[in-house]
Amino acid sequence: MGKKKKNNKKSKNENKRKKQNHQDRNREVSALFFILxxxxxxxxxxxPQNAGIIGRAFNNIFVNGIFGSATYILPFILLWYFIIHIKKSAELKERTDFIWSVALLIFGSLAFEAASVLFAAANVSGGWIGKTFYPFFKELFGEAFGFAVIVILFLFFTARLLRICISKVVYNFLKNIKEDIKKRKEEKEAAALKAPKIFENKSGLLPEIKKLEPFVPNIVNKQKKENSAAEKQATPSEPQKPQVKLDSKSFDYKFPHSTILKNDETKSFHTNKDELLRRAELLRSTLADFGIPAEVKDIIPGPVVTRYDLILAPGIKIQSVTNIIENISLTMRTASIRVVPIPEKAAVGVEVPNPDSVTVGLRGIVEHSSFINSKSLLTLALGKTTDGEGYVTNLASMPHLLIAGATGSGKSVGIHTIILSVLFKARPDEVKFMIIDPKRVEMPIYKDIPHLYNPSTSAADADIITNPREAASALKKLVTVMEGRYTKFAAATVRNIEEYNAKMSETGGEKEFYIVVVIDELADLMLVAKKEIEDSIQRLAQMARAVGIHLILATQRPSVNVITGIIKANFPARLSFQTTSAIDSRVILDMLGAENLMGKGDMLFLPPGEARPVRLQGAFVSLKEAQKIIDFINDQNFPRIYEPLAVAAEVSSGFNAAEEKSMKDLLPALKLINERRRVSQDLLKANFGSSARATNILSILEMKGFITKPEGTNKWQINYDKIEEYIRTA
Known part of the structure; x- marks a missing residue:
């Protein structure tokens, strides 16, 4: 019996499926008919003249006969039939659709007939229907009012055919008008307030969250205020006018102006209030699902990230929120979420990436009042905070900066932004750049700027340093320059470069310029000459601040072998882009967080003396924009001149005993490679005794061109011809 019922149920399902398939095929055939x-x-x-007898008959019957100019509506009606038949979710109402279509054609004919009467210039007609029935409307309502009645009925039947709910359209229209009026009122009230609203809990105690009635969180939008301030401070038609320096020489140097850069997209950044409130409610409900009662107090939208400030119920730990970060990300449909405490608000901030991010341009920060009003020559325009405010800092107060980030995280663009922001503020005789670029591809655009500096060469021959050995030698000579400046400052009885330059301004002496050392890839330098590089960096980091020498070190591999404890101890300011692991984040920031960044300029900046890093969206500047600024500077032909002390500074050759021993091992290593027809660190270690010795030999072989490793591969290519020639001549 049960088996029979089961078979009946199965046959019913089968019949139902067949019937549905039959209906789908009928709809497809009907859709094809209507589109044709x-x-x-x-x-x-x-x-119609090209359609033969059928075209002429159609034209005589419909266009010149029954419907007149309303016949042109017929193709659109048939096209709508095609749409509702091909769209399976649309319900078929064949009878009612046919009635509305006929009514639409009739009142279309009446509308065209009325138009031909009211507007004599209109070359239209209502056909037989219009001429027959329009006099009735004309006698009943008059010409103008009758025309209005016909048009209203025409629109009514059009809405019915298209299945548009007229009451809903009217409701949304009135609702939008009401929201616009409310929005303008809020904008006027916000403009009247001179000071920002401070959220305080006067009772001193957190209320019972569970008993609170739901409230609408406050959306804090600081972007509009910033944009208006920036427009007042700088206009596109006038270049930026920095403060005139007391030591300006006879050369009339002009600073690049911000109009060279592209407009900042964040100036036109707008927030969708309904979407923000919807996501805030989604966040609150997600926390409630995991037993965490909370309410969203503030919503702070930014160009890339929106921060939702939560008030947790008493007794709820912050760790309870951080433990479910992945669940919140899944619910909010975002790649990564960051949870940060907000002590000043007694709240917890949840930073959620926006569905549509906006690129932060350098121009918006360069035109910001904080950048323009800064008197420091080493002012850095890093980016914008999560609430859309421009973030500007001073390299002189850091005094050195350590940068790390994985490949593609925006590290190189960040270095370009730092260099260009200094070029907007400083003359070539005020700030010099010593640029070390082992990768050889990121910094060549700066090779001709008059700001370039190299203590190993004269001013005319200064160039980007790409060879690791040359970099080690140049850093040692820079230490000698530092010591020479200390001797000079001691003789002048001053403590730092600011006091020395102020004294030279009074006495008419020669001022000293700042030197910013930029190393784009520290890991490559540490691989070739770790001890020399580390010793020079340590001495400069400990002592060079007072004499105006500042270091900016960048690496994509922030391991303890590259960023040693000695280097970290002397670099209190850290800038971390997205890292590949939590371990790398701990190395650079001494805390977690960088592994959860989104990349593309998303970064954490830890200022010196601060316990918590600031999340920033780095300013983007393209190579074309950077090239325009450099061309603007180079076209002025500012002379490359700097103190002869730097050129005259001589130090030892830069090779220690271990390197000399490696050079003695070169010939045996080449004979070994030529004999075995391969090269690897394991092979050299087996023959020379230690990994360090094998690494030094590999570095010398690569530096002298005996072996190369093409980009994208992990296999050495050996130049056997050069090896054999070296062995013969040795």
């Missing part, structure tokens, strides 16, 4: 009919009707209406 729509095309044919459109062709007959537009070019």
């Amino acid at each position: 009919a729509s095309f044919i009707a459109a062709f007959l209406c537009v070019v």
